[in-house]
Amino acid sequence: MSIRIQPFHDTATGTVSYALSDPASGMAAVIDPVLDYDASSGRTRTTAADRILTYIHDRQLTVQWILETHAHADHLSAAAHIRQHAGGRIAIGEHIRQVQDVFKKLYNLGAEFLADGSQFDHLFTDGETFLIGSLTATAMLVPGHTPADMAYRVEDAVFTGDTLFMPDLGTARTDFPGGDARILYRSIQRILALPDATRLFVCHDYPPDSRPVAWESSVAEQKFRNIHVRDGVTEHEFVALRQTRDATLAAPTLILPALQVNIRAGQLPRPEANGVSYLKIPLNVLGSNA
Template identity: 65%
Template sequence: MTSRTAIQAFFDDKTWTVSYVIADTASRAAAIVDPVLDFDFKSGRTATVQADRLLTHVREQGLQVQWILETHAHADHLSAARYVQDAVGGRIAIGEHIKQVQATFKKLYNLERYFLPNGSQFDHLFREDEVFHIGEVPVRAMLVPGHTPADMAYLVDGAVFVGDTLFMPDVGSARADFPGGDAHELFRSIRRLLALPRETRMFVCHDYPPKGRSPGWETTVAEQRTSNIHVHDGIGEDEFVRMRKARDEQLEVPTLILPSIQVNIRAGRLPPAEADGISYLKIPLNALGSGKAPT
């Protein structure tokens, strides 16, 4: 079957994040998945180097951006969704359970009273199995909770964009110890993804390659079912949950979790500027634990 879409990946070697541009080759309509806003934690400065790479591609290819798709409220990078929208348009969308994530983190950050955890910061909230289109190409939004309650995967033209739910087969699976995370739900979400046709192309949002391997981001359902070190065929739910909980107990808090989530639950907007015209990020003290390993 001839592919109706073109997929271009953009890897950020500072946050190990992969963003994507998906284009309908007939209509030149496009979606951008998980765009990254550069953020230097030491200086508190933002930049748009990574997002501008996507925008250059969009303009060079003559694409019309219809959607800016977030797989979840990321804990490892700031979203450039709002910057991208201001540059080329498109509707910023995420799963409807972002409201649960917003409510949790509104309390953690003690956000302003008028920040409403109702998802209104986004242009569209996807329901489970909702179908939308990139040009004429249908896309199915799949709810895959476990890493967070709001994780989504996007199934389009024989390819699925899985966010942080799964990594490359030699890296494994996402952690499940964030607020609202659940290892049992994560296992069930993974098995749902692995029930897709074996030839389905799978695109991950991060890669943390073992020594000796270059970063990668494309695999298949068949490869995951055969070789994923955490959840290949034959691994049952109880075994997976024991492994995941034991591993999560050893993981350190991601470096950018506190700066990033307060931006990402706002659909990529920085916090409102204060009287001096400057936006400030909050760092709640003694609110999160720490462990040992980064992934």
């Protein structure tokens, strides 16, 4: 295959970021980069993102795109850091506006924050095609986890974001604002309708002790082995399973710091008069599960 894919696993958050490139042109895209965040000290670091930048620079790649699959609740985005040091356009699905509107209210951000997606360089529509060098990529709207989730198909590979996990872990939760188990099932069916040999690259892995971290499966493997949506599982069965499981899940540890950064395309809040940026933590708003 002409596409080159390099995964980067972040052990602290279980996130898998990707650098994918076109060997013929040296053009590249970065998917879901992580900004390290220590919740106890409030300090950010760029260790995880700098691993990607080292890879990009060592291979003399040119970053065209920094692709976010959605506004993540489990890690802060390093998209702005990647753009600052390697260029590229930060892009996400157009329904990010819906997510921004919800969290603008939660954080009481006021008139200075525009819930119009303008913090991003490009907003994809469903089915929109774009180029990474000579590679043709397609943005796929796959809502359900959130209203704005996107998957990105490049040749025989699909970067699924938080729709599918590895087959032994199943699927993403659907209890975030705007999430919907029925819609997630239908989004996953779009992915599983692709050719069986299509490679699927997940955004997270939380492996059991019985296996190492993994991030690549296939449509065929997911249809045969996925514990939530393998062949034969009906939409009704999936919705019942997903909703029952979601009711037992605690809110992600970093949801409150992460989302106020991620709806800003990875930019920290504007420094105040003393030169310090502050994150806002709304009290007694989130329930025991997200």
